Amino acid sequence: MAERGEPGRAAPGAGGTPLVRRRWVRIAVPLAAFLLALAAWEAVVRIAQIPHYILPAPSLIAATLRDNFGSLLPSWLYTLKITFLALLLAVAGGVLLALVIALNEWVELGLFPFAVVLQVTPVIAIAPLIIIFVPSTTAALLLCAWIVAFFPILSNTVIGLRSADLNLRDLYRLYRASPWQTLRLLLIPSAMPYFIAGLKVAGGLSLIGAVVAEFTAGAAGKETGLASRILEASFRTEIPKMFAALVLVSLTGIAIHLAFNLLSRLVLGHWHESESRGER
Amino acid sequence: MTSIATKFIAVAALLVGAAAAFPQEKVVFATNWKAQAGHGGFYQALADGTYKKYGLDVEIQQGGPQVNNRPLLPTGKIDFLMAGNLLQSFDNVKNGVPTIVVASIFQKDPQAIFAHPGQGYASFKDLVRAPTAFIGKDGQFSFWQWMKAEYGFRDEAIKPYMFNVGPFLADKQSIQQGYSIEEPLSIKAQAGFDPLVFLLADNGFSTYSTTIETRLDMVRDKPETVRKFVEASILGWYNYLYGDNKAANALIRRANPEMTEANLAGSLGLMKKLGIVDSGEALAQGIGAMSQARIKDFYDKMVKAGLYKPGEVDLSKVATTQFVDKGVGLDLKKKLGAR
Amino acid sequence: MDTLLELADVGKRYGNGTLAVQSLSLAIGEHEFVSFLGPSGCGKSTVLRLIAGLSPVSQGTITWRGGAPHRDAHALGFVFQEPTLMPWATVFDNVWLPLRLAGRPRAAARAGVAAALANVGLAEFAGAYPRELSGGMKMRVSIARTMVSRPRLLLLDEPFAALDEMTRFRLNDDTLALWQAQRFTALFVTHSVYEAVYLSKRIVVMAARPGRMLADIHVDEPYPRQAGWRATARYNALCVQVSQALQAASAAQADAGAGHG
Numbered sequence: 001m002a003e004r005g006e007p008g009r010a011a012p013g014a015g016g017t018p019l020v021r022r023r024w025v026r027i028a029v030p031l032a033a034f035l036l037a038l039a040a041w042e043a044v045v046r047i048a049q050i051p052h053y054i055l056p057a058p059s060l061i062a063a064t065l066r067d068n069f070g071s072l073l074p075s076w077l078y079t080l081k082i083t084f085l086a087l088l089l090a091v092a093g094g095v096l097l098a099l100v101i102a103l104n105e106w107v108e109l110g111l112f113p114f115a116v117v118l119q120v121t122p123v124i125a126i127a128p129l130i131i132i133f134v135p136s137t138t139a140a141l142l143l144c145a146w147i148v149a150f151f152p153i154l155s156n157t158v159i160g161l162r163s164a165d166l167n168l169r170d171l172y173r174l175y176r177a178s179p180w181q182t183l184r185l186l187l188i189p190s191a192m193p194y195f196i197a198g199l200k201v202a203g204g205l206s207l208i209g210a211v212v213a214e215f216t217a218g219a220a221g222k223e224t225g226l227a228s229r230i231l232e233a234s235f236r237t238e239i240p241k242m243f244a245a246l247v248l249v250s251l252t253g254i255a256i257h258l259a260f261n262l263l264s265r266l267v268l269g270h271w272h273e274s275e276s277r278g279e280r
Numbered sequence: 281m282t283s284i285a286t287k288f289i290a291v292a293a294l295l296v297g298a299a300a301a302f303p304q305e306k307v308v309f310a311t312n313w314k315a316q317a318g319h320g321g322f323y324q325a326l327a328d329g330t331y332k333k334y335g336l337d338v339e340i341q342q343g344g345p346q347v348n349n350r351p352l353l354p355t356g357k358i359d360f361l362m363a364g365n366l367l368q369s370f371d372n373v374k375n376g377v378p379t380i381v382v383a384s385i386f387q388k389d390p391q392a393i394f395a396h397p398g399q400g401y402a403s404f405k406d407l408v409r410a411p412t413a414f415i416g417k418d419g420q421f422s423f424w425q426w427m428k429a430e431y432g433f434r435d436e437a438i439k440p441y442m443f444n445v446g447p448f449l450a451d452k453q454s455i456q457q458g459y460s461i462e463e464p465l466s467i468k469a470q471a472g473f474d475p476l477v478f479l480l481a482d483n484g485f486s487t488y489s490t491t492i493e494t495r496l497d498m499v500r501d502k503p504e505t506v507r508k509f510v511e512a513s514i515l516g517w518y519n520y521l522y523g524d525n526k527a528a529n530a531l532i533r534r535a536n537p538e539m540t541e542a543n544l545a546g547s548l549g550l551m552k553k554l555g556i557v558d559s560g561e562a563l564a565q566g567i568g569a570m571s572q573a574r575i576k577d578f579y580d581k582m583v584k585a586g587l588y589k590p591g592e593v594d595l596s597k598v599a600t601t602q603f604v605d606k607g608v609g610l611d612l613k614k615k616l617g618a619r
Numbered sequence: 620m621d622t623l624l625e626l627a628d629v630g631k632r633y634g635n636g637t638l639a640v641q642s643l644s645l646a647i648g649e650h651e652f653v654s655f656l657g658p659s660g661c662g663k664s665t666v667l668r669l670i671a672g673l674s675p676v677s678q679g680t681i682t683w684r685g686g687a688p689h690r691d692a693h694a695l696g697f698v699f700q701e702p703t704l705m706p707w708a709t710v711f712d713n714v715w716l717p718l719r720l721a722g723r724p725r726a727a728a729r730a731g732v733a734a735a736l737a738n739v740g741l742a743e744f745a746g747a748y749p750r751e752l753s754g755g756m757k758m759r760v761s762i763a764r765t766m767v768s769r770p771r772l773l774l775l776d777e778p779f780a781a782l783d784e785m786t787r788f789r790l791n792d793d794t795l796a797l798w799q800a801q802r803f804t805a806l807f808v809t810h811s812v813y814e815a816v817y818l819s820k821r822i823v824v825m826a827a828r829p830g831r832m833l834a835d836i837h838v839d840e841p842y843p844r845q846a847g848w849r850a851t852a853r854y855n856a857l858c859v860q861v862s863q864a865l866q867a868a869s870a871a872q873a874d875a876g877a878g879h880g
Contacts, residue, residue, distance in 0.1 A: 051354075051378075052376070053351075053354045053355070053375070053376070053377045054354070054355050128442045131440055131442060132442055132444060132446065132447055137439060137440065165703065167699045167701060167703040168703055168705065170668075170673050170697070170699075171697065171699075171703060171716075172720070173673065174671060174672070174673065174695060174697055175716070175717050175720045175721070175768075176720065176721075177720045181720055185705075185716075185719075185720075186705070189705065189707045189708075192707070216346070216440075217440040231348075231417055231421070232420075232421045234348055234350070234351060235348055235350060235368070235417065235418060235421045235422070236368065236371040236372075236375070236421060237350055237351055237354060237368075237371065237372050237375060237377045238371070238375055239351070270707075270748055271706045271707045271748050271749075271750055272706070272707075
C-alpha cells in the first residue's frame with residue numbers, strides 16, 4: 001500500500017530540469033553578465049578617453065592589483081581576520097543571549113532595549129568614541145564590526161527559538177521532556193533556518209562594520225586592513241589603487257555570501273522549504 | 281525724447297555697462313581643515329569684497345577630520361584646493377594627475393608634534409621613544425612617512441588621532457600632531473599647561489604649506505582666473521594680518537561654530553610670532569612667494585629620506601611661479617602701517 | 620467494564636472569559652472507543668486537551684483509576700490534526716521520539732520503532748524525511764509514533780480531517796485494527812457523523828457556546844467492522860439518529876446564542 005508523493009508536475013522543455021535550474025547555467029549566466037558589464041566599462045573608458053584619475057578602466061585596475069598585490073595582500077588578510085573574528089564573537093554572543101532571552105521573559109524585558117539601541121545607533125557615529133576609549137585599535141575595530149553583526153543573529157535566533165511548532169511543543173510536554181531535551185531536540189532545530197538567515201545577513205554586515213570602522217580610524221599601527229589602503233590611495237589621488245582595493249573588498253563580500261549559501265544548503269537542504277529545488 | 285528720459289536711459293546704460301564690465305565668475309575653493317585663523321586671508325578676501333572686486337564669486341568649502349577634498353580637484357568638482365604640504369603635490373605629479381601648485385601662503389609649515397613637559401622629551405629625536413603617537417589620517421600618509429624614514433618613528437606607536445586632545449591629555453607619555461598656531465591654544469585652554477612644540481620645519485621638513493593647487497587646464501585655458509584668485513587671496517592675507525579682520529573672523533566662526541574669538545586672536549599672534557606667513561622670500565616678493573630652488577631642495581631631502589626615488593617626480597610640473605613673486609600687496613602692507 | 624477515567628463537573632474558562640466547556644460529567648471505560656462529535660466551538664478538542672493534561676481545568680475533577688497517568692509518561696498518546704512531525708528528522712527519529720525522551724537509546728529502541736512502523740505499513744520508509752511523504756503517510760507516521768510507547772489511552776483530535784476520503788477510509792480501518800490488536804482506550808474527536816458511527820462504540824454529542832454534552836449515543840454494531848457495513852440500512856439509520864442529535868445540538872446552540880444576542 002505504498003504511495004510516494006504526487007506525480008511530478010510536467011516539466012517545461014524536453015523532460016527533466018528546466019534550463020534555468022541546471023547547475024552549469026546557474027554559474028555561467030551570472031558570470032557572462034558580469035564579464036559583459038566589465039567589457040562595456042572598458043569600452044566606455046577607452047572611447048570617451050576618461051582619465052585614470054576619474055574612472056580607471058578594468059584593465060588598468062587589474063594591472064594595478066597585480067602590481068600592488070604584495071602590499072595589498074597583508075591588508076586583505078587583516079580585514080578578513082577582523083571580519084571573521086567579529087562574526088565568530090557575534091555568533092557566540094548572539095546565540096547565547098538568544099537562548100537566555102527565549103527561555104526567560106524577565107531577561108528579555110531587561111536586556112532587549114539595550115540590544116535595540118545598539119542596533120539602531122549608526123556605527124559610523126559611535127566608531128570615533130569607541131576608538132578613543134578602547135586601548136587597542138584592533139580591539140576597537142573588532143568591537144565595531146561585532147556591534148553590527150550581533151543584532152541580526154540575536155534577533156533571528158530569538159524568533160527562531162520561539163517559532164517551534166505549538167503542537168510539537170505540546171507533544172514534548174506530554175512526554176515529559178526535560179527543558180534541556182526540549183531545547184536540544186526541538187527548539188534548536190526549529191531555530192536553525194532563522195539562525196542561518198541571520199548569519200547570512202551578519203556575514204556581510206561584519207565585513208561592512210570592519211571596513212567602516214577602519215575608515216573612521218585611519219591606519220592603526222603595523223597591521224592595517226583594506227580600508228586603510230583605500231584611504232591612503234584616496235589621499236594620494238591614486239584612484240586605480242582605490243579601485244583595486246575595493247575589488248578585494250567586493251570579492252570578500254561575494255565569498256562570504258557564497259560560503260553561507262553553501263552552509264545553508266548543507267544544514268537545511270534535506271528538510272527546509274527554503275532549500276527545496278526540483279519538482280515536488 | 282525729453283531730457284529726463286535721456287538721463288534715465290543714460291544711467292540705465294551705465295549700470296548695465298557696469299554690470300557687464302564686472303561679470304562674477306564662480307569658483308570653488310576647498311580647504312583641508314575646518315575654518316580657522318590659518319585660513320584667515322581667504323575668508324578676509326571673501327568678507328571685505330576683494331574677490332568680488334576682482335570679478336570672482338568665490339565659495340569656500342571646508343575640509344575636516346573625516347573629509348578628504350583632494351579627489352575633487354582633478355575631477356573638476358572644485359577649482360582650487362588648499363594643500364598642507366608638497367608631498368601630496370609630488371604624489372599627484374608622480375601618478376600623472378594633472379594638478380599644479382600656483383602659490384604658497386605659508387613660508388613655514390606649522391605642522392608640529394606636541395609632547396607633555398617633564399617627560400624627558402628634550403629634542404625631536406627623543407619623540408621616537410614615545411609609546412603612543414596620535415596621528416590623523418592625512419598625516420599618516422604624508423609627513424609621518426617622512427618621520428619614519430628620517431628619524432625612525434615606528435608604525436606600532438600610531439593611534440588614530442580623532443581630533444580630540446583628550447587622549448593626549450590623559451596619556452602623559454604620548455605625543456600628538458597639530459598645528460603650532462592652533463593646538464597649543466586649545467591645550468592651554470583645556471588643561472592649563474603649555475605643551476612642548478616640535479616644529480617639523482625646524483627639523484628638516486622644509487616644505488611649503490597652505491599652498492594653492494589648481495588643475496593644469498585652468499592654468500592653460502583660464503590663466504586670468506587663476507591670477508585673479510591668487511592675487512585677491514594675497515591681498516586678503518595682508519588685510520587679515522595687518523588690517524581690520526573682524527568680518528573675516530565672523531565668517532570663520534559662522535563656518536566653524538566651535539572656533540572662539542580668543543582662539544582666532546591667539547592663532548593670529550602665533551602666526552606672526554613664528555613667521556609662518558610673512559617671512560623669508562615673502563618679505564621681498566609678497567605673500568605667496570615660491571622658488572623652484574626651494575622645492576627642489578625639499579624634494580632632495582625627501583629622496584634622501586627614501587620617500588621617493590631620484591628623478592621619480594618631474595619637478596618642473598609640480599609648481600609654477602608665474603602668478604606669484606611679483607610683489608603684489610607690498611604697497612597695501614605699507615599702507616596698513618605694518619612692520 | 621471497568622472505568623478508566625471519570626470527569627466530574629469539569630469546566631474550562633479561558634483567560635479572555637470564553638467558557639469553552641461547561642460542567643461536563645462523563646465516565647470512560649477501559650478499551651472503549653468513544654467519539655466526541657459536535658459543531659466547531661463545542662469544546663470537544665478542549666476536553667481532549669484537559670484529559671491529556673495539556674490545559675488545567677477551571678473547575679471539577681478528572682479522576683483516573685489507578686492514579687493519574689501524568690506520572691507515567693507512556694500512558695497517554697495524542698494524535699493531532701496535523702501530522703506534527705519534526706521536519707528535520709527522519710521517520711525513524713520521529714517515531715523514536717517518545718522512547719528517546721524517556722531515556723531509551725537508539726539501539727535499544729530500534730525493535731520497537733520497527734514494529735510500530737510495520738504496524739502502519741511503513742517499514743521501508745524509516746530513513747525517509749517527512750518532506751518526501753504524502754499526507755496520509757505522514758499521518759500514519761504520527762500514529763506509529765503514538766503507538767511506540769504502548770499507551771493505555773489514545774487521544775485523537777480530528778486526525779483524518781485534512782485527508783482525502785479514500786485515505787480517510789483506509790486509515791479508519793487501520794485505526795480500528797490497531798485498537799483491536801493493542802487494546803487501548805480511544806477518545807476520537809470528529810465533526811463527521813459517518814466517521815463517528817463507523818468507528819465508535821459510543822458517541823458523545825456536544826453543543827457549543829457554552830460547550831456541553833447533549834447526548835450519549837450507544838452504537839451496537841459488533842467489532843470487527845468491515846467497510847461493507849457502511850452500505851447497510853442499520854448504519855444509515857444510526858447515522859440519521861446521530862444527525863438528528865447533532866441538529867438538536869446546533870439548535871440548542873442557536874437558542875443559547877439568541878438568548879445572549
